Amino acid sequence: MEQNKGFHVAVLGATGAVGQQMIETLGEKNFPIEKLTLLSSARSAGKKVHFKGEELVVQEATPDSFAGVDIALFSAGGGVSKEMATHAVSHGAVVVDNTSAFRMDENVPLIVPEVNEEDMHKHQGIIANPNCSTIQMVVSLEPIRQKYGLNKVIVSTYQAVSGSGAAAVEELNEQTKAIMNNEPYEPAILPVKSDKKHYQIAFNAIPQIDKFTENGFTFEEMKMINETKKIMNHPDLQVAATCVRLPVATGHSESVYFEIGEDFVSAEEIKELLKNAPGVVLQDDPENQIYPMPADCVGKSDVFVGRIRKDLDNPKGFHMWVVSDNLLKGAAWNSVQIAESLINLGLVK
Amino acid sequence: MEQNKGFHVAVLGATGAVGQQMIETLGEKNFPIEKLTLLSSARSAGKKVHFKGEELVVQEATPDSFAGVDIALFSAGGGVSKEMATHAVSHGAVVVDNTSAFRMDENVPLIVPEVNEEDMHKHQGIIANPNCSTIQMVVSLEPIRQKYGLNKVIVSTYQAVSGSGAAAVEELNEQTKAIMNNEPYEPAILPVKSDKKHYQIAFNAIPQIDKFTENGFTFEEMKMINETKKIMNHPDLQVAATCVRLPVATGHSESVYFEIGEDFVSAEEIKELLKNAPGVVLQDDPENQIYPMPADCVGKSDVFVGRIRKDLDNPKGFHMWVVSDNLLKGAAWNSVQIAESLINLGLVK
Numbered sequence: 001m002e003q004n005k006g007f008h009v010a011v012l013g014a015t016g017a018v019g020q021q022m023i024e025t026l027g028e029k030n031f032p033i034e035k036l037t038l039l040s041s042a043r044s045a046g047k048k049v050h051f052k053g054e055e056l057v058v059q060e061a062t063p064d065s066f067a068g069v070d071i072a073l074f075s076a077g078g079g080v081s082k083e084m085a086t087h088a089v090s091h092g093a094v095v096v097d098n099t100s101a102f103r104m105d106e107n108v109p110l111i112v113p114e115v116n117e118e119d120m121h122k123h124q125g126i127i128a129n130p131n132c133s134t135i136q137m138v139v140s141l142e143p144i145r146q147k148y149g150l151n152k153v154i155v156s157t158y159q160a161v162s163g164s165g166a167a168a169v170e171e172l173n174e175q176t177k178a179i180m181n182n183e184p185y186e187p188a189i190l191p192v193k194s195d196k197k198h199y200q201i202a203f204n205a206i207p208q209i210d211k212f213t214e215n216g217f218t219f220e221e222m223k224m225i226n227e228t229k230k231i232m233n234h235p236d237l238q239v240a241a242t243c244v245r246l247p248v249a250t251g252h253s254e255s256v257y258f259e260i261g262e263d264f265v266s267a268e269e270i271k272e273l274l275k276n277a278p279g280v281v282l283q284d285d286p287e288n289q290i291y292p293m294p295a296d297c298v299g300k301s302d303v304f305v306g307r308i309r310k311d312l313d314n315p316k317g318f319h320m321w322v323v324s325d326n327l328l329k330g331a332a333w334n335s336v337q338i339a340e341s342l343i344n345l346g347l348v349k
Numbered sequence: 350m351e352q353n354k355g356f357h358v359a360v361l362g363a364t365g366a367v368g369q370q371m372i373e374t375l376g377e378k379n380f381p382i383e384k385l386t387l388l389s390s391a392r393s394a395g396k397k398v399h400f401k402g403e404e405l406v407v408q409e410a411t412p413d414s415f416a417g418v419d420i421a422l423f424s425a426g427g428g429v430s431k432e433m434a435t436h437a438v439s440h441g442a443v444v445v446d447n448t449s450a451f452r453m454d455e456n457v458p459l460i461v462p463e464v465n466e467e468d469m470h471k472h473q474g475i476i477a478n479p480n481c482s483t484i485q486m487v488v489s490l491e492p493i494r495q496k497y498g499l500n501k502v503i504v505s506t507y508q509a510v511s512g513s514g515a516a517a518v519e520e521l522n523e524q525t526k527a528i529m530n531n532e533p534y535e536p537a538i539l540p541v542k543s544d545k546k547h548y549q550i551a552f553n554a555i556p557q558i559d560k561f562t563e564n565g566f567t568f569e570e571m572k573m574i575n576e577t578k579k580i581m582n583h584p585d586l587q588v589a590a591t592c593v594r595l596p597v598a599t600g601h602s603e604s605v606y607f608e609i610g611e612d613f614v615s616a617e618e619i620k621e622l623l624k625n626a627p628g629v630v631l632q633d634d635p636e637n638q639i640y641p642m643p644a645d646c647v648g649k650s651d652v653f654v655g656r657i658r659k660d661l662d663n664p665k666g667f668h669m670w671v672v673s674d675n676l677l678k679g680a681a682w683n684s685v686q687i688a689e690s691l692i693n694l695g696l697v698k
Contacts (some may be wrong), residue, residue, distance in 0.1 A: 054502055108669075152662075156505035156604035158554045158593065173529070197638045204644040205507045205602050206594060207656050207670045212635040216616060216658030225661065238662035242604040242670065244507065246554060249595050253554050255505035255591040267565060286561035289546045295553040307556050309565030312574065313501075313587035321556045321591065 006034030007348065009339070010069045010093070012084060013046050013076030014038035014058050016141040017166040018098060019330035022073050028050050029336055032343070039065050040076070047187035063087035070348050071339045074098060075331065089125035094348050096338045098129040100219075103227060108341055110230050113337045114279040115142040119233070120341055127338055130231060131223040132330025133157050133243065133252055138231050139259060139303040139329070140322045144270060145232060149261025151316070152238040157222065158246050158253035159209055160294060161201060163326050164190060168201075169249050176202040176247070191245055203245050209243040218243060251294025252326040256319070263315040267308050270318060274305050279329070284308055300325055301333045355383025356697065358688070359418045359442070361433060362425030363387035363407050364396050366515040367447060370624070370681035371422050376401050378685055381692070389415050389425070412435040412436035419697050420688045423447060424680070438474035439482040443697050445479040445687045447680055449568075450480055454574060459579050462686045463628040464491040468582070469690055476687055479580060480572040480678025482592065482601055483508050487580050488678070489671045490607060493619060493628040495583060498610025499679040500665070504573065507595050508645060509604035510550060512675050515537060517550075518598050523549040525596070540594055551596050567592060584623055600643025601675040612664040616657050619667060623654050628678070641672035650682045651676055 009026065013019040019040075026033060038049055038058045045060035046110040059065065061080070066072055066088040074081045074088075077249050082101050089095060101133050102108040106140045109119040110128045120127060130138075137155060144150060161168040171189045178185035187198035191208040199206055210219035217225070224241040228234075275282045284306040292304035303324045311317030324330060342348040358375065368389075375382060387398055387407045394409035395541050408414065410429070415421055415437040423430045423437075425449040425525055438444060451457040458468040459477045464487050479487075486504060493499060510517040520538045527534035528551050532549040536547035540557040559568035566574070573590040577583075579662060624631045632641045632657040641653035652673045660666030673679060691697040 069380055083484075154606050156591075158507070158595075163490060177529055180522070180529065191638075199638075199642065200644050203597050204642055205597060207602070207604075207640050208638060212638075215661070216635055216656070217661075223617060240606065240660050240662070240666070240668060242505075242603065242656070242668055244602075246507075248552050248554060253556070253593075255556075255587065255593065257503050259608075260496060286565055289544060289548075289557060289561075291556050292547065293553055293555060295549050307565070307591070311589055312564070312566075313589070317589070319589060319591055 006032045007070040007343070008035040008037070008068055009033050010037040010039055010066060010072040012039045012061055012072060012074045012080065014049060015040050015044040016075060017162055018075040018327060018331045021083065021327045022075060022335060023049060023051055024327065025332045025336045031336060031339065037069060050126045066091040066093050069093040071096065071342060073339065075335070085126055092349065094123065094342055095126045095130060096335045097126055099125055100131065100223060100333050101124050103128040103130060104230065109122070110227060111338050112138050112231055112330065112334060113341045114139050115231050116233065118340050120338070120345060122348055123347065129335045130227045131220070131336060132163055132326040133159060133220065133254065134224050134227040134231070135330050135334050136252060136303045136322050136324035137224070137254055137256060138228055139279045140256070140274065140305050141321065142232065143258060143273050145234070147273055148265055150234070150237060150258060151261060152259040153228065154257040155239070155241045156255045157241065157243045159243060159324055160248040160250045160252055161190065161245060161250065163209070163249045172201055172247055172249060175200065179203065201245060204247065206245040207242065209245055249295050250279065250299045250325060250327055251323060252330060253292070253294055254322045256322055258318055259314060259316045260318070261316070269317065271308050274308070280305055282306070291321060294323055297323050297325050299328070301328050303329055312348050354651040355381045356419040356692070357384040357386070357417050358382050359386040359388055359415060359421040361388045361410055361421060361423045361429065363398060363685065364389050364393040364439040365424060366511055367390065367676060367680040371424060372398060372400055374677065374681045374685045378403060380685060380688065386414065386418060396447045411488055415442050418442040419539050420445065420691060422684050424687065434475055441698065443472065443691055444475045445478060445684045446475055449480065449572060451475050452477040452479060453579065459576060460687050461580055462489050463478050463488050464580055465582065466690050466694070466698070468698060469694060470695065478680065478684045478687060479576045479627045480569070481512055481675040482508060482569065482603065483573050483576040483580070485652045485671050485681050486573070486600060486603055486605060486672035487577055488541050489605070489623065489654050489669065491581065493607065494583070494611060496622055497614055499583065499607060500584060500610060501588070501608040502577065504590045504628070505604045506592045508592060509597040509599045509601055509675055510539060510594060511599045512601065521550055521596055521598060524549065526694070528552065530603060550594060555594040556591065559592050572651045578655045599674060599676060600646045600672060601679060602643055603671040605671055606660070608663060608665045609667070610665070616659045616667065620657050623657070628652055630655055631655065640670060643672055646672050646674050648677070650677050652678055669671040
């Protein structure tokens with residue numbers, strides 16, 4: 001990265017779970033910042049946030065908040081993104097949007113830098129950050145697709161509640177305490193705050209993330225299906241997903257079955273490939289019980305892969321287990337990585 | 350069931366998690382019992398158990414404990430089963446064994462009454478009860494196989510800790526309390542008590558159930574693969590499994606992808622079929638957020654199925670979500686059902 005210039009970076013949604021992680025990640029990764037502007041709704045404006053020893057006051061986002069901003073990281077909900085993105089772009093900022101507002105827009109690149117960084121050249125002011133559960137999967141599958149081809153993916157997810165925001169984590173904690181103390185607790189947030197019914201998440205598994213679409217899949221499942229094809233530039237890839245919420249605070253896990261284009265590849269060859277893949281850490285030693293787990297991935301930027309084994313029937317089929325911190329590689333870190341790529345590719349003024 | 354005769358029933362492993370459920374289930378289902386003998390290791394002998402208002406004393410199991418016993422329900426570990434089964438059989442008892450000791454023995458029928466009750470006619474004194482995660486899956490798949498054929502199954506499980514016994518449930522509870530109180534807790538039981546390493550289960554997901562086999566699959570996964578083929582009398586069925594332990598006390602969930610033998614079957618037709626299938630309760634109404642969850646299945650004998658939808662690429666492919674109480678249909682209730690079938694089919698003297 002060029003370190004000779006600092007950039008004016010704005011974070012919209014600065015007080016949310018992902019916004020907070022974005023600010024931390026910008027600091028930890030020493031992102032070249034000249035000025036950091038923190039923006040939120042009127043409700044959260046005035047809150048104070050620490051960044052590299054300084055105390056910054058969060059301001060209410062308005063159309064003029066983006067004057068002079070080079071890079072704007074958005075994570076304040078799809079509605080806010082749709083409202084604010086054009087203002088930011090008209091002020092000359094490049095928007096890295098972490099909501100689903102623009103992901104499937106054909107004029108908006110959907111980027112995981114390890115997979116399709118070159119698609120960023122086509123940007124028209126907005127670059128979309130994919131859904132958390134999609135990112136970790138494509139990071140692990142792309143090296144395989146490049147070397148052996150990829151025809152089919154069937155994924156079942158084990159997703160953490162922080163994907164639903166900080167209030168959902170609070171609900172998990174309070175509900176767990178209540179159950180341990182035999183006290184009543186009325187679920188109000190999970191599985192989907194704005195949906196009709198809410199269910200217990202503590203000591204349970206809820207097979208609903210986001211609302212249902214008409215075909216019986218949820219929006220979360222359709223995001224994994226459609227975004228994977230777009231990121232990999234592989235419209236014919238067959239993808240199916242079942243998305244499930246677990247009583248885990250942070251760290252998404254995925255049981256991934258995939259079929260490659262060749263017959264005679266061994267699990268060892270897939271392991272060797274992923275051992276050297278960008279953004280991937282291989283944790284695969286069954287004899288010593290080494291495999292990824294969500295409790296181990298929290299606070300780490302990488303995608304952890306293990307339990308790689310060849311299907312017993314289909315010579316093209318494999319199974320693996322993929323774990324990552326959904327707030328980092330699944331959101332904040334991937335957004336900051338996109339911002340880094342913008343600089344490295346000379347795509348930001 | 351004939352109600353005109355009572356049987357002498359023995360429960361071996363009477364103080365364990367499944368043994369306790371067997372005794373409760375025998376009572377709840379009004380099993381025709383003339384005499385109930387409760388057996389255990391020397392360590393647990395002397396404990397008192399209530400059955401239908403009576404207090405029974407658990408006795409140490411010896412080769413002669415089975416004199417006069419008609420039906421012996423075994424759930425005290427594979428080693429004990431191997432030691433005691435021949436003694437029970439030589440005394441004229443029929444053994445219903447809930448361990449993995451005899452499941453793949455070609456002379457031992459492996460029975461889920463809704464699926465292959467007729468295989469019981471071949472018994473030579475021992476009938477095996479399948480693995481918990483296998484049972485609920487085959488109950489949901491068999492009606493589909495019968496009507497449309499079945500070529501392929503890929504399952505990812507979400508399994509409860511009670512599958513590892515009462516001590517594992519205690520570990521989940523104590524560990525959860527410790528984490529909520531920021532106190533240290535050293536895991537000692539999960540994922541596999543006799544394996545080298547133990548990991549946190551509270552707020553985590555562990556992709557290991559039972560030990561690993563040489564092909565990279567665990568024994569639990571190989572049980573699901575091999576037992577499914579045997580129970581369905583379908584050696585060519587392609588089955589793959591990834592088995593994961595969750596911080597849930599009771600209730601196994603499964604994300605099941607399957608391919609049938611026909612192209613033009615709708616999800617509605619599969620739902621209609623399962624609505625009327627033995628042992629199955631359909632809970633499938635996405636618009637009203639109706640789907641099975643482990644927290645709702647505890648204490649119920651049925652297999653709950655929902656989220657049935659057609660694959661978006663393969664016209665033969667479907668996805669569904671299957672939940673059941675692993676201690677009941679997955680163990681105690683299936684064993685008692687086998688005992689009921691023994692009587693109904695006239696296979697016990």
